Amino acid sequence: MNNVYLIGFMGSGKSSVAAWLMRQYGIPRVEMDREIEAEYGMTIPEIFEKEGEGAFRQKETLLLRKIAEREEVVVSCGGGVPTRTENVEVMRASGKIILLTAAPESILARVKRAENRPVLKGKKTLEGIRELMEQRRECYEAAADYIVPTDGRSVAEVAEEVRSLMQK
Numbered sequence: 001m002n003n004v005y006l007i008g009f010m011g012s013g014k015s016s017v018a019a020w021l022m023r024q025y026g027i028p029r030v031e032m033d034r035e036i037e038a039e040y041g042m043t044i045p046e047i048f049e050k051e052g053e054g055a056f057r058q059k060e061t062l063l064l065r066k067i068a069e070r071e072e073v074v075v076s077c078g079g080g081v082p083t084r085t086e087n088v089e090v091m092r093a094s095g096k097i098i099l100l101t102a103a104p105e106s107i108l109a110r111v112k113r114a115e116n117r118p119v120l121k122g123k124k125t126l127e128g129i130r131e132l133m134e135q136r137r138e139c140y141e142a143a144a145d146y147i148v149p150t151d152g153r154s155v156a157e158v159a160e161e162v163r164s165l166m167q168k
């Protein structure tokens with residue numbers, strides 16, 4: 001209850017904002033991908049490879065249900081979390097949903113070197129990112145209570161805006 005769920009595309013800054021809020025204000029955070037990796041003893045790419053995307057999405061939903069029982073945590077959600085209606089319902093019933101947005105160009109610059117995102121495999125181009133973003137836009141926007149743009153802003157600025165929304 002009273003949680004804050006940061007949603008948005010890979011590289012939109014969810015993890016950085018949650019980490020900043022924890023460092024600056026001691027607000028407990030949950031990093032969904034890291035929790036899944038710790039619980040199952042595999043990296044995200046290994047789960048995709050060995051068990052497939054469907055199994056990963058199921059693990060995500062199970063974790064989200066557990067997180068929803070906690071109080072006052074900031075949750076850095078995996079980018080695919082809002083694509084399942086049941087996940088959106090769980091988040092909505094237990095807190096606020098804040099969407100972080102960024103232009104495809106910024107996303108590409110932020111994810112360019114990372115190799116830990118299987119859904120971007122072979123799609124790390126402006127076109128690839130645009131396409132996936134377009135597919136996700138509707139469910140991201142429909143899920144969001146608030147939308148916070150990140151382009152041209154520092155992590156601190158974005159995090160302060162998130163913090164003021166948390167207090168609403």
Ligand code: S3P
Binds near residue numbers: 033
């Ligand atoms: C995914 C986003 C990733 C991770 C997985 C799938 C997605 O999380 O959950 O690779 O489908 O958008 P981040 O958004 O934290 O990178």
